[in-house]
Amino acid sequence: MRWIVAAALVACLAVPTYASIGNGPQEHPLEKFTTADGGMKSFAVNLNPAYSIVLNSTTQTTTGQYFLATITGPGAATDVVALYAPAPANYTTQIFVKYILGSQIPGYVPSGKGQYVFQNINYRVDTQFVLFTGGVNTNTLQTPNYNIIAQSPIITNAAPNQPVQGHLMATTDPSAMLIQWVTKNAPTPTVKYGLTSGQYTKSTVGTTATYNINNLCSGIAQGTGYFDPGSIHTANMTGLTPVTRYYYIYGSDAFGYSPENSFVSAPANGSLAEVKIIMSADNGQAYMDGSNEVRDEKPSIAVSQAIAAEVKNGYTMNVHNGDLAYADGFLADWDNYYEQMSLFAQSMPFMTVPGNHERDFPNSGDAFINPGSTDSRGECGVVYNQRQRMPQQPGWDYPALNTNASGANLRLYYSFEYGPIHFLQYDSESPFAPGSIQYEWILRDLASVDRKRTPWLIVGVHRMFYCDSSDYSSNDNGDQYMAARQRAALEAVFNQYKARALSPLLYHSLSHIDAMFYGHEHIYERTCPVKNGVCQPSDSVVNTGTLNVQGANTTTTLTNPSAPIYFLIGNAGRALTTYSFLETPVPVIYQNVNSVYGYVRMRVNATTLITEAVAIPGNYVFDTVTIIKSTPTTSAAPTTTLAPASTTPPSTTSAPVTTFAPGSTPSVLSPSPPSKADAITAALTDPATLVGDIASLPGTLLNKG
Numbered sequence: 001m002r003w004i005v006a007a008a009l010v011a012c013l014a015v016p017t018y019a020s021i022g023n024g025p026q027e028h029p030l031e032k033f034t035t036a037d038g039g040m041k042s043f044a045v046n047l048n049p050a051y052s053i054v055l056n057s058t059t060q061t062t063t064g065q066y067f068l069a070t071i072t073g074p075g076a077a078t079d080v081v082a083l084y085a086p087a088p089a090n091y092t093t094q095i096f097v098k099y100i101l102g103s104q105i106p107g108y109v110p111s112g113k114g115q116y117v118f119q120n121i122n123y124r125v126d127t128q129f130v131l132f133t134g135g136v137n138t139n140t141l142q143t144p145n146y147n148i149i150a151q152s153p154i155i156t157n158a159a160p161n162q163p164v165q166g167h168l169m170a171t172t173d174p175s176a177m178l179i180q181w182v183t184k185n186a187p188t189p190t191v192k193y194g195l196t197s198g199q200y201t202k203s204t205v206g207t208t209a210t211y212n213i214n215n216l217c218s219g220i221a222q223g224t225g226y227f228d229p230g231s232i233h234t235a236n237m238t239g240l241t242p243v244t245r246y247y248y249i250y251g252s253d254a255f256g257y258s259p260e261n262s263f264v265s266a267p268a269n270g271s272l273a274e275v276k277i278i279m280s281a282d283n284g285q286a287y288m289d290g291s292n293e294v295r296d297e298k299p300s301i302a303v304s305q306a307i308a309a310e311v312k313n314g315y316t317m318n319v320h321n322g323d324l325a326y327a328d329g330f331l332a333d334w335d336n337y338y339e340q341m342s343l344f345a346q347s348m349p350f351m352t353v354p355g356n357h358e359r360d361f362p363n364s365g366d367a368f369i370n371p372g373s374t375d376s377r378g379e380c381g382v383v384y385n386q387r388q389r390m391p392q393q394p395g396w397d398y399p400a401l402n403t404n405a406s407g408a409n410l411r412l413y414y415s416f417e418y419g420p421i422h423f424l425q426y427d428s429e430s431p432f433a434p435g436s437i438q439y440e441w442i443l444r445d446l447a448s449v450d451r452k453r454t455p456w457l458i459v460g461v462h463r464m465f466y467c468d469s470s471d472y473s474s475n476d477n478g479d480q481y482m483a484a485r486q487r488a489a490l491e492a493v494f495n496q497y498k499a500r501a502l503s504p505l506l507y508h509s510l511s512h513i514d515a516m517f518y519g520h521e522h523i524y525e526r527t528c529p530v531k532n533g534v535c536q537p538s539d540s541v542v543n544t545g546t547l548n549v550q551g552a553n554t555t556t557t558l559t560n561p562s563a564p565i566y567f568l569i570g571n572a573g574r575a576l577t578t579y580s581f582l583e584t585p586v587p588v589i590y591q592n593v594n595s596v597y598g599y600v601r602m603r604v605n606a607t608t609l610i611t612e613a614v615a616i617p618g619n620y621v622f623d624t625v626t627i628i629k630s631t632p633t634t635s636a637a638p639t640t641t642l643a644p645a646s647t648t649p650p651s652t653t654s655a656p657v658t659t660f661a662p663g664s665t666p667s668v669l670s671p672s673p674p675s676k677a678d679a680i681t682a683a684l685t686d687p688a689t690l691v692g693d694i695a696s697l698p699g700t701l702l703n704k705g
């Protein structure tokens with residue numbers, strides 16, 4: 001049989017290509033087989049009985065099952081063994097979900113026969129391997145001239161409703177915890193949970209949602225990259241006792257349950273006890289069996305495993321600030337992503353913001369028109385929104401599923417409290433400048449923060465606010481251009497607003513955000529306390545190591561810094577930005593710059609915040625920052641205006657500084673903090689507590705949306 005296919009599925013769009021981030025490879029590995037508009041490049045089916053793919057099994061009973069494939073073929077290094085899902089495939093409309101090259105198969109080159117162990121996740125459908133030959137270049141995109149010359153038997157999926165990909169998500173209610181998982185179409189999705197392993201005294205029936213091709217925007221996501229997500233189930237575990245370990249299983253009575261996992265519930269509202277959180281961004285995903293040969297996110301596996309290992313060290317949450325799966329419209333990657341994230345996200349809530357690879361596409365309502373970005377390849381935030389149910393903002397959210405196929409109505413920003421921290425997570429991919437709805441929300445959320453209740457105010461976003469980068473291109477994907485855009489919109493707000501409930505005991509360091517974490521460039525960069533591009537003073541500073549050099553190994557202890565500290569932490573797995581992409585010498589505000597993979601451990605109590613930048617592999621710490629909020633000795637501290645540190649420094653000689661000792665109990669600032677509702681009400685009715693743009697907002701904005 002020989003037939004020719006030349007598919008073109010979606011009208012071509014004259015749009016820009018990928019953002020040029022750092023200097024690593026950017027194209028999705030499947031893009032070499034597809035056209036830019038989502039169609040398939042030309043290929044032929046020319047089965048040759050001399051060639052074959054023999055499997056040790058033709059039945060899949062679980063996710064992660066190994067299949068031993070014995071491949072007989074021409075023996076070319078550029079041959080391709082690919083897995084189609086579902087099978088039998090429609091080669092005119094489907095791209096395969098993963099592949100390896102002939103050069104990856106032991107013994108295949110030049111003997112023409114070799115074996116490879118694949119590990120297949122559960123795609124909820126039957127699957128089949130095929131062997132291509134001819135014309136695939138491993139290093140550059142080129143038009144393949146390849147033929148399908150052999151097919152394996154079809155692998156029957158015997159467990160399409162196996163519950164998989166579980167990941168936890170916190171809500172604004174600390175006594176609740178969401179769990180999300182997928183099946184093909186299992187009925188009555190249920191989570192069972194309790195305080196004792198194996199004994200589930202509580203049970204919650206969840207909801208089921210999904211998305212289909214019509215919910216997406218365009219491009220590859222609506223072309224060959226589309227992949228049926230099955231049923232996405234969400235269930236809410238409620239009535240949780242604070243800071244308590246719960247054991248749980250998820251699934252259905254009809255098709256069975258997941259293995260048991262456990263998590264530690266969130267601190268009670270107003271708790272100032274120590275919390276331990278992992279901060280990360282830009283991780284991506286990779287197939288455990290080595291598929292997709294040039295995929296540049298393989299280090300994400302080691303990082304995910306390292307984060308999972310932090311569970312035993314008491315870390316109870318991961319805040320991940322954008323660029324998640326890098327599926328880029330090849331939607332089966334989202335299944336693999338959550339298989340990988342479940343390594344740790346079944347044990348700690350996974351809190352995220354969207355990045356360009358989740359959100360951006362021209363005319364989809366994103367933040368970009370100069371000249372626009374196609375980085376989501378037509379996902380337009382819809383896939384992200386359905387798979388990451390972040391806390392809702394009453395009065396500000398549109399319905400969860402964008403049904404108008406544009407992404408325009410998504411509001412993917414939110415805030416939540418976690419012990420002594422107020423997290424403000426905004427969306428750099430959607431409009432954020434003054435005049436936008438998101439900007440109004442940011443001001444309102446800042447005004448609601450009670451620094452007695454949550455002494456620490458941490459902002460998360462995807463794109464850099466400050467960055468050491470040589471990219472000064474004047475377009476929406478230019479690193480410095482975008483950083484300047486964000487600073488123009490928000491830096492004054494993040495530094496000048498007056499927090500509610502300023503206390504004589506804590507007048508200092510309370511009027512600005514404490515820290516900001518973001519990704520986008522794939523590197524670690526940490527600043528001094530910065531305002532308007534200049535290092536700002538602290539009451540005391542102690543440094544070790546050499547600051548402002550590439551590859552630094554430093555510690556910094558700051559008491560009452562007078563401006564935020566900025567952390568670029570986009571080094572969780574996607575190919576690193578190299579030092580050659582940065583400015584030389586290192587600009588003075590960047591105290592620690594490291595092009596290594598890893599993540600940040602963060603410990604926070606009422607008065608002390610400690611970050612440790614961890615390198616993977618190696619598990620060594622290369623930057624430690626300790627921020628201390630000391631108690632001033634004077635009672636004459638201003639309560640409504642910010643006291644510049646340079647003119648009215650509080651004495652630190654007698655300040656009771658709380659540090660973290662093993663087993664220590666952090667100090668408590670306020671035994672009975674006011675409620676958040678009270679704080680919002682007061683902020684809206686007491687102009688003295690507000691400044692600048694916040695004070696000018698009409699009082700009806702909380703009802704927008």
Ligand SMILES: [Fe+2]
Nearest residue numbers: 323355356520
């Ligand atoms: Fe990004």
